[in-house]
Amino acid sequence: MTGTIIAIGAGIALLCGIGAGIGIGLATGKAVDAIARQPEMAGQIRTTLLLGAALSEATAVYGLVGAILIIFMLK
Numbered sequence: 001m002t003g004t005i006i007a008i009g010a011g012i013a014l015l016c017g018i019g020a021g022i023g024i025g026l027a028t029g030k031a032v033d034a035i036a037r038q039p040e041m042a043g044q045i046r047t048t049l050l051l052g053a054a055l056s057e058a059t060a061v062y063g064l065v066g067a068i069l070i071i072f073m074l075k
Helices: 002-012 016-037 039-075
Strands: none
Touching: 002 039, 016 039
C-alpha cells in the first residue's frame, strides 16, 4: 500500500513536466509569429524566448527532483 502511495506522489510531482512542455511550445509558437511580423527584432525575440524556455524548463527539473526525493526518501 505504501509503495502505491509513493508512486502516485511521484507521478503527481512529475506532472509539472507537462506544464513546462506546453509552456515552451506556446512560447515558441508566439516567438515564430513575432519574428514573422517583425524580422528586424529576431535577435531580441530569440534571446527572450531562450530565457523564458530555460526558466520554464527549470520548473520541470524541480518536479523531477521532487519525484526522485519522494521515491527515495519515503522508502
